[in-house]
Amino acid sequence: MPSLPDVMTPDVERLAAQAPRGAPTASHIDPHLAGPLVEFLMRTGDNALILGHRVSQWCGHSPALEEDIALANQALDLVGQCQLWLGLAGEVEGRGRSADHLAYRRDAAAFRNVLLVELPNGDFGQTLMRQFLFDAFHIELLRALTRSADPRVAEIAAKAQKEVAYHLERSADLVIRLGDGTDESRARMQAALTYLFPYTGEMMHDDAVDRALADAGIAPLPSSLRADWDRTVREVLAEATLTHPGQTYQHGIAGQGGGKRGVHTEHLGFILAEMQFLQRAYPDATW
Amino acid sequence: MYAQLVKSEGAKSREEMTPEEIAFQERIDRGEKIEPKEWMPEGYRKTLIRQIGQHAHSEIVGQLPEGNWITRAPTLERKQILLAKVQDEAGHGLYLYSAAETLGVSRDELLAALHSGKMKYSSIFNYPTLNWADIGAVGWLVDGAAIMNQVPLQRTSFGPYSRAMIRICKEESFHQRQGYDIMMKMCAGTPEQKAMAQDALNRFWYPALMMFGPSDKDSVHSAQSMAWKIKINTNDELRQKFVDQTVPQARYLGLTVPDENLTWNEDKGGHDFSEPDWSEFFEVIAGNGPCNAERLNARVKAWDDGAWFREGLMAHAGKAEARRRAAQVAAE
Ligand SMILES: [Fe+2]
Ligand SMILES: [Fe+2]
Numbered sequence: 001m002p003s004l005p006d007v008m009t010p011d012v013e014r015l016a017a018q019a020p021r022g023a024p025t026a027s028h029i030d031p032h033l034a035g036p037l038v039e040f041l042m043r044t045g046d047n048a049l050i051l052g053h054r055v056s057q058w059c060g061h062s063p064a065l066e067e068d069i070a071l072a073n074q075a076l077d078l079v080g081q082c083q084l085w086l087g088l089a090g091e092v093e094g095r096g097r098s099a100d101h102l103a104y105r106r107d108a109a110a111f112r113n114v115l116l117v118e119l120p121n122g123d124f125g126q127t128l129m130r131q132f133l134f135d136a137f138h139i140e141l142l143r144a145l146t147r148s149a150d151p152r153v154a155e156i157a158a159k160a161q162k163e164v165a166y167h168l169e170r171s172a173d174l175v176i177r178l179g180d181g182t183d184e185s186r187a188r189m190q191a192a193l194t195y196l197f198p199y200t201g202e203m204m205h206d207d208a209v210d211r212a213l214a215d216a217g218i219a220p221l222p223s224s225l226r227a228d229w230d231r232t233v234r235e236v237l238a239e240a241t242l243t244h245p246g247q248t249y250q251h252g253i254a255g256q257g258g259g260k261r262g263v264h265t266e267h268l269g270f271i272l273a274e275m276q277f278l279q280r281a282y283p284d285a286t287w
Numbered sequence: 288m289y290a291q292l293v294k295s296e297g298a299k300s301r302e303e304m305t306p307e308e309i310a311f312q313e314r315i316d317r318g319e320k321i322e323p324k325e326w327m328p329e330g331y332r333k334t335l336i337r338q339i340g341q342h343a344h345s346e347i348v349g350q351l352p353e354g355n356w357i358t359r360a361p362t363l364e365r366k367q368i369l370l371a372k373v374q375d376e377a378g379h380g381l382y383l384y385s386a387a388e389t390l391g392v393s394r395d396e397l398l399a400a401l402h403s404g405k406m407k408y409s410s411i412f413n414y415p416t417l418n419w420a421d422i423g424a425v426g427w428l429v430d431g432a433a434i435m436n437q438v439p440l441q442r443t444s445f446g447p448y449s450r451a452m453i454r455i456c457k458e459e460s461f462h463q464r465q466g467y468d469i470m471m472k473m474c475a476g477t478p479e480q481k482a483m484a485q486d487a488l489n490r491f492w493y494p495a496l497m498m499f500g501p502s503d504k505d506s507v508h509s510a511q512s513m514a515w516k517i518k519i520n521t522n523d524e525l526r527q528k529f530v531d532q533t534v535p536q537a538r539y540l541g542l543t544v545p546d547e548n549l550t551w552n553e554d555k556g557g558h559d560f561s562e563p564d565w566s567e568f569f570e571v572i573a574g575n576g577p578c579n580a581e582r583l584n585a586r587v588k589a590w591d592d593g594a595w596f597r598e599g600l601m602a603h604a605g606k607a608e609a610r611r612r613a614a615q616v617a618a619e
Binding site for chain 1: 362590593
């Protein structure tokens with residue numbers, strides 16, 4: 001069986017189920033788990049990469065100098081985390097692909113980030129709301145990963161957790177202040193929430209990859225993070241005087257869709273066209 | 288430089304000075320630092336506001352040409368280095384606006400002057416970054432030229448400005464090194480990469496020389512600013528130093544400086560070189576450079592689009608304060 005990332009198919013569930021019957025070998029890991037682990041590391045790394053890309057688009061264009069600085073710093077954290085996650089993904093995969101190779105030479109269908117992080121920046125409120133909804137999940141994921149049975153995973157998570165704790169502190173604070181600000185700022189934050197909320201469920205939706213890693217104690221079941229995510233979101237929205245959207249349709253869960261399975265929005269192709277341009281146009285160059 | 292053509296106020300001869308002004312000048316001559324709460328001539332204050340403000344504006348507008356390549360940086364490491372650099376530049380803007388604020392002008396006032404076109408920023412940021420080697424060239428040449436100017440300004444007479452320069456200079460040398468490192472990679476790379484590097488040098492060489500401003504040998508403004516130690520060297524001195532430093536670096540890269548008249552002059556112990564086209568410089572300063580409209584529009588748009596954000600935060604601060612007071616009253 002080919003290694004998972006090689007297969008440009010959304011049908012990861014089936015592949016993960018097959019993984020125990022002869023997955024790619026890699027050092028330090030039960031060979032049966034290497035496939036799901038690579039998949040998981042790409043999900044986590046791609047979330048950081050694509051969100052970092054979106055955030056970096058604000059550099060020099062944000063509403064205040066302090067925000068320019070904070071966003072550049074946040075993008076820097078996320079790209080740094082992506083480098084660690086994708087670096088480990090390449091190592092576990094054992095086919096000699098580096099973090100750069102994974103970031104710059106995969107096409108959209110091989111990307112595993114959730115749809116939420118690739119959505120357009122919109123106004124600054126939409127960017128902040130997206131950040132908050134993701135940070136509230138990200139921190140719970142990383143906290144759980146610090147207890148991973150795989151020490152390499154635990155180590156990266158411990159480093160990233162410190163950075164993301166600060167991201168959440170900042171994004172939650174701004175959501176509160178802008179929600180409970182002027183009529184206009186509240187309206188903008190509410191509109192952003194309404195638009196983005198249907199993309200949050202995917203983060204906490206389990207599939208076969210997640211179950212395989214949870215059984216091995218390598219990563220938490222995403223659904224096990226929901227209660228804490230939900231509490232953070234409810235508390236912050238209440239303080240922000242924003243209305244929780246309640247139960248809404250959730251993208252990327254039903255059918256064949258969803259970023260975790262490589263079926264993205266139309267936006268990701270453009271992100272990659274821009275991000276990968278030099279590596280694609282000059283494949284023989286080193287930079 | 289980041290502050291070009293700064294008009295200096297009130298150039299006076301010793302005979303015209305009041306006793307206060309003489310005492311002030313003597314403090315500067317002794318190398319003392321002037322602090323914000325101390326007496327200073329109005330002309331000194333106004334000139335500094337212009338110079339520090341223009342310098343601050345240059346830092347924040349300077350985010351744009353490099354920011355242009357963040358999303359296209361060719362490796363994850365280059366992306367992180369570039370993000371760190373652009374973040375530094377925004378931080379430099381922040382230190383400098385804070386230094387200017389100690390002179391009694393708010394950041395909002397300075398930004399309003401930038402947005403209305405009343406205040407300028409360095410001419411260099413009105414040139415486009417067209418290929419990846421431009422990011423190398425900007426670090427190498429633009430930050431390199433900035434360092435030439437800012438290292439001596441660490442000794443400037445105004446305390447807050449001097450301290451801002453000391454912090455900034457520490458970061459600028461990292462900026463220049465990362466730029467040169469990009470150039471080395473490009474020059475050791477494929478023929479296409481080498482061509483990009485030469486193209487970048489061709490386009491940035493003269494604009495970099497212009498950063499120091501036209502010759503100020505006979506300028507009264509410069510003489511006054513130098514007496515006040517808010518300008519330490521003449522434009523020509525700095526330009527000469529920059530050329531002498533940069534030419535061997537270009538040679539090491541295997542690149543050709545786009546100047547047929549460039550030669551080593553043994554007698555003066557420096558290079559002879561062509562002046563940049565000063566008519567182009569004045570056009571760029573007047574708003575007619577290749578990117579003036581885009582740069583300024585980007586800043587104005589960021590400010591205007593962000594109005595609701597800033598107002599929202601202010602409104603929240605007001606509400607929080609009112610709640611705090613109400614709680615205090617209830618407790619009493
Ligand atoms: Fe700077
Ligand atoms: Fe710099």
